Structures are given as structure tokens and as C-alpha cells.
Amino acid sequence: QQQVKQSPQSLIVQKGGISIINCAYENTAFDYFPWYQQFPGKGPALLIAIRPDVSEKKEGRFTISFNKSAKQFSLHIMDSQPGDSATYFCAASLQVNYGGSQGNLIFGKGTKLSVKP
């Protein structure tokens, strides 16, 4: 119930196309859903995050769509660029102090995105 399932494992998109990565969760107590971007040899960096009181959040070319009833959320990268080639991780966490939680992040297994020029 603490898992976050991410798909696909890898994704190849043409420059200018739309990249879509999906995540699903089981624990309805999760209330924070960030996406992290990781380049080779670097640590993950926060890209965008959403809370379940909204269904969509957009920052530049990156959009999170959130479906609370389906317990799913997805990352959409519009106008994908070669510089977006990286591994993307979705994550989820419980509210701080919920059941003793410290708000720790539970990560998906990652999606390796390659954007072809």
C-alpha cells in the first residue's frame, strides 16, 4: 500500500512531441505528489509538485494531471526538447504527523526519457 507504480520504464519521443509518464498509488492518505528529474551523475531535482485539492498544475512546459478517484497522476512534457532527456521519478508522501509520518517521500522506479532531435 506504500508503493508508487510508475510507467513506462523508458520512453522515446521526437523533438517537439509530448512526453507522458504515469504513476499510480494505493494509499489514499498520500497528500503530496512531486516529480523529480535526474540527469546522469547528478542527484534528483524537484521539477513540479501537486496536492490532491487540485486536478492540474502547470509550470512552463511541464504539467501534472491528478485524478484522485482513480488514484493516478501523470506528468506531461509539452514541446519535448533533447535537453529534457533524463530519468523522471514520481513520488508520494503522507501528511507530516499523519500516523507518525515525517512526510517522507516514496519514489516510483523511474522513467528514462530520450528526446530525439
Place this chain on the structure above:
Amino acid sequence: EAGVAQSPRYKIIEKRQSVAFWCNPISGHATLYWYQQILGQGPKLLIQFQNNGVVDDSQLPKDRFSAERLKGVDSTLKIQPAKLEDSAVYLCASSLGAGTIQETQYFGPGTRLLVL
């Protein structure tokens, strides 16, 4: 603003040897995390410190792993003795540590450990 610093960047050891990793968080960040990232997987939390106290070490294999955060700033993670399955990237992260909401975690570049 300087980011999270980690050293060494790479380490190769033989099984049953010991190894230590060092982390210096972003200045002023009260919360520090150590994660293990096995190849092809997402980071998994090992231990979380709030200042110099442990708030979550439920996933730390305490028979071989230990961590400390002296004076609430730098931290070291030690493995003794190492096993083959400990081969992974060890990531350190820090956050402001307001304590009431989830906060952005800033990650260091990690230490890549190979156990032979």
C-alpha cells in the same frame, strides 16, 4: 547558494570491508536525509535527521549501517561490513525542516559505491 555536498563521489571496496560517506547539507537546513538508490530504481530513504536527532530510521539495516549527524550540520553514513547488495548510489538530501508540511528536498550528487 551552495548545494548539498557529498564525498567521495566514487568508492570501490571488497565485500566485508567498511566504508563511510560524508554529507554537508545546504546551510540552514535542519532536516537531512540519506537515501539508497539501486540501479534502475528510485531512491529509498534510509534515515532522516531533524537537527542532530534521528526521526526515522525504520528502513536502515542497523546490523551493518550507521549514521550520525554531529552538531546538526554534517553527517556521515557508514557501512560495516559491506555486502555485494550494498552496491548503489547513496544520496544525501536536505530541507529547511519547518516540520509541518512536506518541503522541497535538495539532493546532492551522490556517492556511487561498488562492492566487489
